[in-house]
Amino acid sequence: MATQRLQYERPLIQRVNTGILNKFGTRTEYAPFTHIDGVSVKSLISEFGSPLFVLSEKNIREKYQEANRAFKTRYPKVQFAWSYKTNYINAVCNIFHQEGSWAEVVSGFEYQKALKNGVPGNKIIFNGPDKTDEEITLAIQNKSPLHIDHLDELYRVTEIATELNIRPEVAIRVNMDTGIYPMWDRFGFNYENGQAWDAINKIILSDKLELTGLHCHIGTFMLSPSAYAVAASKMSDLAIGVLQKHNIKIKYIDMGGGFASRNTLKGAYLQGVDTSPSFDQFAEAICTAILNAGFHKDDLPLLILETGRALVDEAGYLLGSVISNKRLSDGRRATIMDFGVNVLFTAFWYDHKITPAQEFSHYTEDTVMYGPLCMNIDVVRETCTLPPLKKGDHVVVHTVGAYNMTQWMQFISLRPPVILIDRNGKPQIIRKRETIQSIEMEEILPAQLKDFKL
Amino acid sequence: MKIRNNIALSDSGFIFDPSTGDSFSLNPIGLEILRMLKSGKDKSFILTYMVDTYQTDMETAEKDYDDFMGMLTQFHLLQEK
Numbered sequence: 001m002a003t004q005r006l007q008y009e010r011p012l013i014q015r016v017n018t019g020i021l022n023k024f025g026t027r028t029e030y031a032p033f034t035h036i037d038g039v040s041v042k043s044l045i046s047e048f049g050s051p052l053f054v055l056s057e058k059n060i061r062e063k064y065q066e067a068n069r070a071f072k073t074r075y076p077k078v079q080f081a082w083s084y085k086t087n088y089i090n091a092v093c094n095i096f097h098q099e100g101s102w103a104e105v106v107s108g109f110e111y112q113k114a115l116k117n118g119v120p121g122n123k124i125i126f127n128g129p130d131k132t133d134e135e136i137t138l139a140i141q142n143k144s145p146l147h148i149d150h151l152d153e154l155y156r157v158t159e160i161a162t163e164l165n166i167r168p169e170v171a172i173r174v175n176m177d178t179g180i181y182p183m184w185d186r187f188g189f190n191y192e193n194g195q196a197w198d199a200i201n202k203i204i205l206s207d208k209l210e211l212t213g214l215h216c217h218i219g220t221f222m223l224s225p226s227a228y229a230v231a232a233s234k235m236s237d238l239a240i241g242v243l244q245k246h247n248i249k250i251k252y253i254d255m256g257g258g259f260a261s262r263n264t265l266k267g268a269y270l271q272g273v274d275t276s277p278s279f280d281q282f283a284e285a286i287c288t289a290i291l292n293a294g295f296h297k298d299d300l301p302l303l304i305l306e307t308g309r310a311l312v313d314e315a316g317y318l319l320g321s322v323i324s325n326k327r328l329s330d331g332r333r334a335t336i337m338d339f340g341v342n343v344l345f346t347a348f349w350y351d352h353k354i355t356p357a358q359e360f361s362h363y364t365e366d367t368v369m370y371g372p373l374c375m376n377i378d379v380v381r382e383t384c385t386l387p388p389l390k391k392g393d394h395v396v397v398h399t400v401g402a403y404n405m406t407q408w409m410q411f412i413s414l415r416p417p418v419i420l421i422d423r424n425g426k427p428q429i430i431r432k433r434e435t436i437q438s439i440e441m442e443e444i445l446p447a448q449l450k451d452f453k454l
Numbered sequence: 455m456k457i458r459n460n461i462a463l464s465d466s467g468f469i470f471d472p473s474t475g476d477s478f479s480l481n482p483i484g485l486e487i488l489r490m491l492k493s494g495k496d497k498s499f500i501l502t503y504m505v506d507t508y509q510t511d512m513e514t515a516e517k518d519y520d521d522f523m524g525m526l527t528q529f530h531l532l533q534e535k
């Protein structure tokens with residue numbers, strides 16, 4: 001008679017650190033996460049392979065609507081513009097466009113993407129310090145709001161507009177002290193030292209460009225709504241000053257992006273879910289500052305927001321599998337995953353929440369999580385608390401929807417596919433797994449290098 | 455390899471090292487192995503027991519056993535030879 005053998009689990013021993021708060025693991029962290037919008041992680045991996053990016057359409061729309069509501073209930077004229085660099089997979093951009101977002105781009109490449117997606121030229125905001133003559137020309141012809149970053153660009157835009165005999169609508173990017181360190185003063189014209197006024201005066205006096213907006217982007221992953229209050233007051237001051245001095249109404253104030261997502265910055269003691277301010281808090285700070293700045297009610301400018309990571313980060317998951325377990329020479333456990341910093345670029349900034357994708361007992365151990373790249377920098381988590389994973393087990397990395405699918409590197413291996421779970425719970429491929437052809441398509445092998453003998 | 459004599463073992467899976475004041479927690483299989491070690495069972499006995507009792511194979515059981523022993527050494531819980 002065969003006896004039923006019991007479920008096996010690797011033997012574990014852990015030192016108990018009584019009284020010391022465990023900085024890295026939380027209970028919720030190792031609770032298994034088995035489904036995304038009702039679709040099982042297991043079935044996703046068996047159908048599309050591992051590693052795999054998964055995005056939730058439902059979550060993107062909900063986040064957008066939450067943000068939009070937070071601002072629209074506090075201020076009469078609000079417009080979001082989707083920050084392409086945060087995630088420019090067309091399917092993602094078009095979800096935002098369907099929700100009503102314009103496009104915000106920082107390069108000719110992104111500009112082309114927005115045009116191809118069908119965004120009208122006058123709803124593509126063109127930011128960034130590096131616009132070529134061709135790009136400036138195209139943007140002027142398409143009536144896209146050009147956000148001028150520096151004086152050289154101001155002169156060039158003026159020259160091109162003169163040649164084209166078009167009077168384009170422009171804004172200037174303003175940087176300022178909002179009490180946040182480090183101050184982002186590399187982009188735009190400074191408020192405190194008068195550069196911003198200088199640029200404004202030059203634009204208005206030359207009479208070749210129409211100053212319609214003021215733009216700022218005070219930083220990224222900002223945890224402080226009060227910094228936005230300061231920025232919104234300074235922007236409003238400028239706009240009111242322009243009206244008083246030149247009798248020109250600034251049509252819009254663009255507050256840029258930068259709201260923190262619910263991720264945990266490396267070295268932060270508390271989890272991002274607990275510390276990141278809500279859209280309501282940011283909206284309250286910004287809208288109150290503009291409403292109290294002294295605009296006549298009919299002159300209130302349109303408020304534009306270029307929110308990126310806070311809108312899409314939470315919708316994204318990276319699914320992966322354990323390749324191997326190791327014990328490091330100092331006794332720490334190490335888990336090698338089939339994804340590394342090549343696809344999870346944000347592992348450089350965040351302690352991403354990582355959960356197992358299958359049920360386990362409640363015993364856990366601390367582990368270093370490495371990727372498969374043969375390099376020391378390939379650390380996904382310096383330490384995280386997980387149940388005893390074995391080869392082939394799956395994990396879910398959370399809150400990866402922002403910047404990974406644009407900053408990922410094609411290094412050693414091919415980039416994984418991206419799946420969108422639509423509102424009916426149906427997984428759809430929105431970016432195919434790369435193939436060797438997609439990489440080699442751009443290579444040219446000179447004739448003399450075609451053959452060799454070994 | 456034996457566990458040091460003065461190591462205290464509780465039923466619920468905690469052990470206490472009076473010489474350092476350190477406590478450790480174990481999962482049930484870890485605790486079982488520790489008990490067997492304490493009562494003087496050797497590696498081959500323990501591995502046979504593991505394969506008979508649990509859904510695992512000799513190779514996995516041995517790999518995990520060696521790893522576990524490595525941790526006991528790391529935590530100075532084994533008798534010096």
Ligand SMILES: Cc1ncc(COP(=O)(O)O)c(C=O)c1O
Nearest residue numbers: 083217220257258306307308309
């Ligand atoms: C000009 C501009 N707008 C918007 C964004 C989006 O920022 P975030 O993803 O922090 O919201 C960025 C990102 O750096 C940016 O440079």
